[in-house]
Amino acid sequence: xxxxxLTFVAxxxxxxxxxxxxxxxxxFWQGACTGLxxxxxxxFCMDLIRGLSVLHWLQxxxxxxxxxxxxxxxxxxxxxRRLLRERDRENQASAQRLQQFLSAIQASPNxxxxxxxxxxxxxxxxxxxxxxGIEIARDLAQLIGNLVRDPDFSAYLHRRQYETEVVIxxxxxxxxxxxxxxxxxxxxxxxxxxxxxxxxxAIEQSEAMRRDFVANVSHEIRTPLTVLAGFVETLQNLxxxxxxxxxxxxxxxxxxQRMQTLVQDLLTLSRLEGSPLPTHQEWxxxxxxxxxxxxxxxxxxxxxxxxxxxxxxxxFEASGLDACEVAASRTELLSAMSNLVSNAIRYTPAGGRVHxxxxxxxxxxxxxxxxxxxxxxxxxxxxxxxxRFYRVDRSRSRETGGTGLGLAIVKHVVQRHGGHLxxxxxxxxxxxxxxxLPADRVHQLQR
Numbered sequence: 001x002x003x004x005x006l007t008f009v010a011x012x013x014x015x016x017x018x019x020x021x022x023x024x025x026x027x028f029w030q031g032a033c034t035g036l037x038x039x040x041x042x043x044f045c046m047d048l049i050r051g052l053s054v055l056h057w058l059q060x061x062x063x064x065x066x067x068x069x070x071x072x073x074x075x076x077x078x079x080x081r082r083l084l085r086e087r088d089r090e091n092q093a094s095a096q097r098l099q100q101f102l103s104a105i106q107a108s109p110n111x112x113x114x115x116x117x118x119x120x121x122x123x124x125x126x127x128x129x130x131x132x133g134i135e136i137a138r139d140l141a142q143l144i145g146n147l148v149r150d151p152d153f154s155a156y157l158h159r160r161q162y163e164t165e166v167v168i169x170x171x172x173x174x175x176x177x178x179x180x181x182x183x184x185x186x187x188x189x190x191x192x193x194x195x196x197x198x199x200x201x202a203i204e205q206s207e208a209m210r211r212d213f214v215a216n217v218s219h220e221i222r223t224p225l226t227v228l229a230g231f232v233e234t235l236q237n238l239x240x241x242x243x244x245x246x247x248x249x250x251x252x253x254x255x256x257q258r259m260q261t262l263v264q265d266l267l268t269l270s271r272l273e274g275s276p277l278p279t280h281q282e283w284x285x286x287x288x289x290x291x292x293x294x295x296x297x298x299x300x301x302x303x304x305x306x307x308x309x310x311x312x313x314x315x316f317e318a319s320g321l322d323a324c325e326v327a328a329s330r331t332e333l334l335s336a337m338s339n340l341v342s343n344a345i346r347y348t349p350a351g352g353r354v355h356x357x358x359x360x361x362x363x364x365x366x367x368x369x370x371x372x373x374x375x376x377x378x379x380x381x382x383x384x385x386x387x388r389f390y391r392v393d394r395s396r397s398r399e400t401g402g403t404g405l406g407l408a409i410v411k412h413v414v415q416r417h418g419g420h421l422x423x424x425x426x427x428x429x430x431x432x433x434x435x436x437l438p439a440d441r442v443h444q445l446q447r
Contacts, residue, residue: 110198117191119144119157131181131197133171144195153183162186162193167200180204209388216389216404220262224255231255265405268335269388272412280327283443286366287321289334290358297341297356310351318358326366327441328417336413337368339406340433344372348430364439371432377425385423386411410435417441 102125105112111128115121120141121134129136132148139147145157150168162185170179180201186194231248234240240248294316301314326333344354352373359367377385384390389404414421414435425431 110196113144113195113197115144115193115195121147122192128195128197131170131199156183156185170199170201178205213388217262217266220389220404221259224259227255228252262405265409268409269405269412272332272409272416277416278327278329278332280441282327282329283325284328284330284333285321286324286326286358289326289330289337290316290318290321292334293337293341294356296338297345297354300342301345301354304345306350312345312348312350313353314345314356315354316356320360321358323444324360325443326437327443328437332413332416336410336435339410340368340370340435343406344370344374344431344433347374348372349374360442361436364442366437366442367434368437369432369434371430373430376427376429376431377423378427382423382425386421 106125106127108125108127111125111131113121113124113128113132113134120143121139123140124134124136126136128134134147145154148154148168152166153168156162156166165182165184167180167182170181173179178201179199182198182200184196186196188194231252235245235248297316298314301312305311341354341356344356348354354373355371357367357369357371361367381390386407388408391404410433411421414437417437418441419435419437421433421435423431423433
């Protein structure tokens, strides 16, 4: 302020001096006063122009093109420039934090959708758009009720009671491919609401599988228990001859064996699901597993051979096994191989053919395949045949003594070893089950 005052006084003195010397000596005071007034007016005009330039800069140009000033206006301009730069840095930091927050919401596996007080969409992430079939660029500011027309959601939206969630069919829902979406509102602000969406298809399917699993296990155990209880009651209450007693005891042994096999398969599945994946540290000789599988298969075929009629033609074909190791759990892999061979032998009638092979592809992958000339499987059953307790023919399964868990075990074992299971079948001609293990789990020994 002192410098501003001094410049003002200096301009007045200069103006008075120039006015005094510009006129004759007799008009000295008139000239000095005139110069004083003119200099004061000039000083105020220049100061006004400088102030207006600063105002114009603030209104239209911003901090980038600040005018060069001196004195008080220069200090004001510098101060405003610093304040504007600090504001820009804060705005930039806020925008960056907001973008990071929005990116985090976009990466969320759940859908997030913001509604205003009139139920119009203010913002949503990609997951919410996918769940509800919304196109973000097109549907912003649209009423959510016009886009999601499920009756349950409409009732939920108008009821205005958001303590619980509502479940609707997703955009890609089809009878053979169910998609279930959970939605729940959370009010915030002045009438606004946050809508969260979750894909609960896997959860509902898991819950349905759990219910089916419990029901199937109960049924599978109850049936032999009922038979056993009936035979025990018969043995206790009826006078039976020795041959009849032996017959009933033999049937009771079969039912007990059936329950024991079921429990063993259930324990196997539980162990597979709860144990860590097989590593590449344990290498198992392929020949030893092959010999064990062949011995079990031939023993089962001989056991099921009818007293009269042709036997099954069971062929095991492999080569180069003595120079090969497999990175696998020996128990698990042998269980998968034996299950496929056992199924083929049990379902192939007398006189039929079962061909078991193990070979390597050119890319180094190992292929174990079992082909049979059994009744075959209809195409509609193949996608579900590896589900627990799923049976194509329940009466036939009872006759062969299957538990309905063998293929589920095979699928789990193969997936745990990084491979995949393939099933090809033609009704009336037979079936082919094969699994492939990746090349990194097969090692050729140096001879």
